[in-house]
Amino acid sequence: AQTVTQSQPEMSVQEAETVTLSCTYDTSESDYYLFWYKQPPSRQMILVIRQEAYKQQNATENRFSVNFQKAAKSFSLKISDSQLGDAAMYFCAYRSNSGYALNFGKGTSLLVTP
Amino acid sequence: EPEVTQTPSHQVTQMGQEVILRCVPISNHLYFYWYRQILGQKVEFLVSFYNNEISEKSEIFDDQFSVERPDGSNFTLKIRSTKLEDSAMYFCASSWGSGKETQYFGPGTRLLVL
Numbered sequence: 001a002q003t004v005t006q007s008q009p010e011m012s013v014q015e016a017e018t019v020t021l022s023c024t025y026d027t028s029e030s031d032y033y034l035f036w037y038k039q040p041p042s043r044q045m046i047l048v049i050r051q052e053a054y055k056q057q058n059a060t061e062n063r064f065s066v067n068f069q070k071a072a073k074s075f076s077l078k079i080s081d082s083q084l085g086d087a088a089m090y091f092c093a094y095r096s097n098s099g100y101a102l103n104f105g106k107g108t109s110l111l112v113t114p
Numbered sequence: 115e116p117e118v119t120q121t122p123s124h125q126v127t128q129m130g131q132e133v134i135l136r137c138v139p140i141s142n143h144l145y146f147y148w149y150r151q152i153l154g155q156k157v158e159f160l161v162s163f164y165n166n167e168i169s170e171k172s173e174i175f176d177d178q179f180s181v182e183r184p185d186g187s188n189f190t191l192k193i194r195s196t197k198l199e200d201s202a203m204y205f206c207a208s209s210w211g212s213g214k215e216t217q218y219f220g221p222g223t224r225l226l227v228l
Contacts (some may be wrong), residue, residue: 042221043222045207045219047218
C-alpha cells in the first residue's frame with residue numbers, strides 16, 4: 001500500500017506571507033494522482049488542488065500551487081498571500097490510477113496569525 | 115453548486131445497536147465512497163461503490179459494514195452492531211469517474227458510540 005507522509009504536524013504563517021507544506025509518498029507506480037484537501041474547523045473536506053503524475057507542469061489554483069518532484073516522490077503545497085481563512089488542517093492524498101481509494105497523510109495544521 | 119449532503123450530522127448510539135448513515139451524492143456522479151476519521155487521526159478509506167456493487171474496500175470494512183444504494187439518489191452505510199471504536203466522523207464522497215476525477219466530500223456524520 002502506498003504511504004503518504006506529512007512531516008509537519010503544525011505550521012504557522014503570518015497573514016500575507018507565504019508558507020509551504022510538505023508531503024512525500026511511497027509508490028512503485030508510474031501513473032497516479034495527488035491531491036491536497038483542506039479541512040477547516042467545520043470538518044468538511046474541500047479540494048484545494050490536484051496533480052496528475054504524468055504532467056510535468058506544476059498545478060496552480062490562484063494562491064495555491066504545488067511543487068511536484070516525481071523522482072523524489074515529493075508533492076509540496078505553497079500558499080501565497082496567506083489569509084485568515086486559510087487556517088485549517090491540510091491533507092495530502094494519493095490515488096492510484098488503478099484504484100479508487102484516496103490514501104491520506106496525517107495532516108498539517110496551519111495557523112494563520114494577523 | 116451541487117454538493118454532497120449527509121444525514122444526520124450527529125448520531126449517538128448504544129454499543130451493539132445498528133446505525134444507518136445516509137448520503138445524497140452529487141446527481142450525475144457515478145462513483146461513491148465512504149471514509150472515516152477517528153478523532154485526531156487521518157482520514158481512512160472504507161469502501162467504494164460503482165454500478166451497484168463494491169469496487170474496492172479496505173480492511174476496516176468488515177462484515178459489520180454494508181453499503182447500499184436503495185434508490186436513485188441515496189447511498190447508505192450500515193453498521194450492524196456498533197462498537198466503541200466505531201466512534202468517528204464518517205464522510206461520504208462522490209465522483210463522476212474514477213482515477214483522476216476529484217472526489218467531492220460531504221460535511222460528515224459524527225457518530226458517537228456509548
